[in-house]
Amino acid sequence: MITQKTLTLPVYSRGIHLVTNLIVNELGNLPEVGLVNFFMKHTSASLTINENADASVRTDFQNFIDKLIPDNTSYFTHKQEGKDDMPSHIKHSFIGTSITIPISNGKLNLGTWQGIFLCEFRDKAKNRTIVITIYS
Amino acid sequence: MITQKTLTLPVYSRGIHLVTNLIVNELGNLPEVGLVNFFMKHTSASLTINENADASVRTDFQNFIDKLIPDNTSYFTHKQEGKDDMPSHIKHSFIGTSITIPISNGKLNLGTWQGIFLCEFRDKAKNRTIVITIYS
Amino acid sequence: MITQKTLTLPVYSRGIHLVTNLIVNELGNLPEVGLVNFFMKHTSASLTINENADASVRTDFQNFIDKLIPDNTSYFTHKQEGKDDMPSHIKHSFIGTSITIPISNGKLNLGTWQGIFLCEFRDKAKNRTIVITIYS
Numbered sequence: 001m002i003t004q005k006t007l008t009l010p011v012y013s014r015g016i017h018l019v020t021n022l023i024v025n026e027l028g029n030l031p032e033v034g035l036v037n038f039f040m041k042h043t044s045a046s047l048t049i050n051e052n053a054d055a056s057v058r059t060d061f062q063n064f065i066d067k068l069i070p071d072n073t074s075y076f077t078h079k080q081e082g083k084d085d086m087p088s089h090i091k092h093s094f095i096g097t098s099i100t101i102p103i104s105n106g107k108l109n110l111g112t113w114q115g116i117f118l119c120e121f122r123d124k125a126k127n128r129t130i131v132i133t134i135y136s
Numbered sequence: 137m138i139t140q141k142t143l144t145l146p147v148y149s150r151g152i153h154l155v156t157n158l159i160v161n162e163l164g165n166l167p168e169v170g171l172v173n174f175f176m177k178h179t180s181a182s183l184t185i186n187e188n189a190d191a192s193v194r195t196d197f198q199n200f201i202d203k204l205i206p207d208n209t210s211y212f213t214h215k216q217e218g219k220d221d222m223p224s225h226i227k228h229s230f231i232g233t234s235i236t237i238p239i240s241n242g243k244l245n246l247g248t249w250q251g252i253f254l255c256e257f258r259d260k261a262k263n264r265t266i267v268i269t270i271y272s
Numbered sequence: 273m274i275t276q277k278t279l280t281l282p283v284y285s286r287g288i289h290l291v292t293n294l295i296v297n298e299l300g301n302l303p304e305v306g307l308v309n310f311f312m313k314h315t316s317a318s319l320t321i322n323e324n325a326d327a328s329v330r331t332d333f334q335n336f337i338d339k340l341i342p343d344n345t346s347y348f349t350h351k352q353e354g355k356d357d358m359p360s361h362i363k364h365s366f367i368g369t370s371i372t373i374p375i376s377n378g379k380l381n382l383g384t385w386q387g388i389f390l391c392e393f394r395d396k397a398k399n400r401t402i403v404i405t406i407y408s
Binding site: 033034035048049050051054056057059060061063064065068094095096099100101102104109110111113114117135136 | 274275276309311313314315340341345347348349350358361362364365366368369370372401403405407
């Protein structure tokens with residue numbers, strides 16, 4: 001059985017944000033066993049799973065990825081929308097477009113330290129829409 | 137319900153190529169709601185989703201990944217097949233082996249600016265085979 | 273139909289390890305056609321698919337990722353658990369939390385040269401638990 005819903009997230013500033021609770025609250029009743037796919041309908045933001053307990057992980061992550069794929073990369077030509085545009089697209093493909101999480105005993109089967117991160121790569125962020133598909 | 141097909145792509149040159157239409161044309165009738173997984177059966181090419189409108193995104197992406205993971209990396213030892221071989225394998229794991237896309241209203245539910253990219257990392261490229269699995 | 277099991281792997285040293293056989297042996301009888309998702313319940317280890325024949329790929333991969341995301345990155349603040357902790361989290365999001373593989377003719381439909389790698393990013397590694405979800 002497949003169920004699907006669309007979720008529009010609030011606007012987040014450029015950075016890495018823990019959104020586990022926000023997303024879990026939208027899921028409603030889950031099947032006993034299954035899988036859920038969260039698909040980001042944008043090319044300059046990503047979802048990823050990482051350490052949920054210490055906010056310094058998010059800060060260090062952001063600083064690292066901003067230095068690895070810098071806004072001021074001299075040879076980028078895709079820059080009509082600003083110097084953060086092309087780096088955002090590259091970050092998107094490195095981190096990915098969707099995440100898949102198993103459902104067990106009616107809950108997301110995340111490890112103790114796993115949380116869902118929204119990675120907002122743009123300076124002037126917009127609402128981001130994700131498609132949630134649950135199959136069981 | 138699960139359906140599956142194998143698709144062999146034409147040979148592409150080293151670089152990033154927009155293949156959305158080519159792939160969508162192979163899908164045939166889709167279910168109303170579901171998910172589709174595209175799995176690359178190779179370790180030196182990848183599929184990813186990114187900005188479909190401006191070809192400069194593909195060029196900038198290629199230039200960036202070629203500089204980040206350069207062919208002339210001095211300490212690589214896996215180089216019998218050429219200096220582009222080991223970088224291709226690393227790029228593959230960074231970008232990934234498969235992508236999953238939701239199906240809604242009988243179509244791939246991609247965002248307005250989302251397209252499917254074939255990333256061909258080898259100089260002497262070959263036909264690439266992907267396995268398409270649709271579940272609904 | 274969905275079936276699910278949890279697999280706890282033996283402890284591996286920091287590095288990249290070929291675990292295809294170990295994992296396939298745990299799968300038991302597979303359906304004729306389907307998909308299987310392998311989900312890592314940790315934030316400092318990953319699964320990826322890459323070249324299975326030449327062990328030098330694993331060594332070169334490890335050396336590259338250790339230089340790209342170095343333990344001695346000066347500005348990391350998340351380091352109570354050691355200097356390898358924050359790099360491990362970043363590597364996890366770059367390589368990913370789960371992999372999905374098609375099942376065809378009752379077997380994992382991997383390409384000839386594709387194998388499953390366990391990427392253990394920590395110096396003092398622990399047992400890693402993965403959730404295997406098979407749908408058909």
